[in-house]
């Protein structure tokens with residue numbers, strides 16, 4: 001791995017900002033715009049044609065039946081079902097903590113002000129399926145939606161030549177998904193945003209996907225809400241001499257194996273650890289089934305930064321704003337207060353990142369590409385919205401009306417002022 005030392009912190013930060021700058025591929029943009037237009041005009045017919053063109057699957061029905069879901073569930077290895085159910089329990093108990101509270105006050109006699117939290121009615125969850133199947137992403141998408149109280153959870157996932165992945169269907173059953181459609185890519189996002197003969201229009205679309213999915217989500221935003229634009233996976237690790245090089249290397253590769261554009265970054269104050277991790281990554285890559293992908297990711301975006309102090313390490317990692325941050329320092333828990341930017345933080349040498357990907361409870365759909373500076377993990381809050389309300393008595397209005405008319409006339413909005421005065425007559 002590339003070890004970078006004796007470089008000024010500001011120069012490293014500037015390069016990191018440049019590396020994560022938002023880019024758009026004009027060819028993907030044009031393709032996605034065409035797909036959205038075609039789905040709006042031709043509905044299910046367009047979806048079926050794209051299924052043949054991009055996934056090599058010809059379908060009569062896009063919707064997966066309850067019988068197909070039950071059959072898949074029955075065929076999944078019982079150990080996988082057991083692990084999915086344990087993961088679902090942990091994800092449920094964690095996300096229950098996120099439920100937003102309604103609130104109300106009465107600042108003076110005759111006035112009631114409040115905010116009511118209410119679930120979205122229908123959401124679309126995208127489960128990727130181009131190069132791998134992700135039952136874990138079904139749980140991470142659907143469970144927070146269910147806890148929020150969403151009535152209609154619609155799942156879309158690309159059709160597969162040998163039928164949909166059985167563990168993906170089993171996870172959907174465990175999580176309480178309402179309907180599943182075999183459609184992927186930009187066409188699935190368009191169908192959820194505008195509705196087709198068989199796919200209902202939703203209020204919000206969540207979930208990760210490739211560049212076509214991400215571009216389509218960006219395009220339909222405003223017609224519907226979206227969670228975030230999640231890019232390739234990332235891991236940042238803060239480690240000192242107390243960390244084991246083989247564990248650090250293993251965790252860096254756990255995210256590198258996702259995608260050739262994944263980012264894996266170690267920041268350390270120990271030259272010994274830096275050298276050992278670099279060697280370990282090389283050794284472990286040789287025996288990794290997804291070696292080709294992980295090797296490219298490490299070559300493209302794998303860096304070890306050597307800096308002098310723990311404070312400088314943290315400062316630099318806050319600039320990286322990684323999707324996942326591991327703190328493998330002595331007394332790791334004490335450093336959480338200093339972390340400003342990260343999607344999900346893993347504290348101590350035993351909290352290895354894949355615990356969060358699969359089982360512990362926190363969500364694995366997280367901001368990437370430095371967007372953890374302003375964006376949060378997928379959560380129950382994504383599936384809830386807030387409605388404000390206000391009640392006034394005649395006496396309370398009499399006390400406030402004049403000030404409203406003064407402000408309304410100051411803004412040149414006479415009708416606003418007269419609405420106040422109308423009550424006086």
Ligand SMILES: NC(=O)c1ccc[n+]([C@@H]2O[C@H](COP(=O)([O-])OP(=O)(O)OC[C@H]3O[C@@H](n4cnc5c(N)ncnc54)[C@H](O)[C@@H]3O)[C@@H](O)[C@H]2O)c1
Pocket residue numbers: 031054055127128129130131132134137158159184185186187208209210211212213230231232233258259364365366
């Ligand atoms: N952040 C997370 O939580 C998380 C979880 C799982 C996966 N991921 C990421 O999601 C991504 C999944 O990507 P994927 O490709 O495997 O699956 P995907 O489902 O996102 O995309 C597959 C679809 O892309 C469309 N497509 C492919 N080539 C096309 C073309 N030339 N023109 C138009 N459309 C085309 C097809 O419709 C196909 O069905 C990966 O980058 C993975 O790392 C992220």
Ligand SMILES: N[C@H](CO)Cc1c[nH]c[nH+]1
Pocket residue numbers: 134136137232233234255258323357364365
């Ligand atoms: N690490 C991914 C998010 O960046 C999520 C995932 C799914 N399966 C395994 N990992």
Ligand SMILES: [Zn+2]
Pocket residue numbers: 233254255258357
């Ligand atoms: Zn992962």
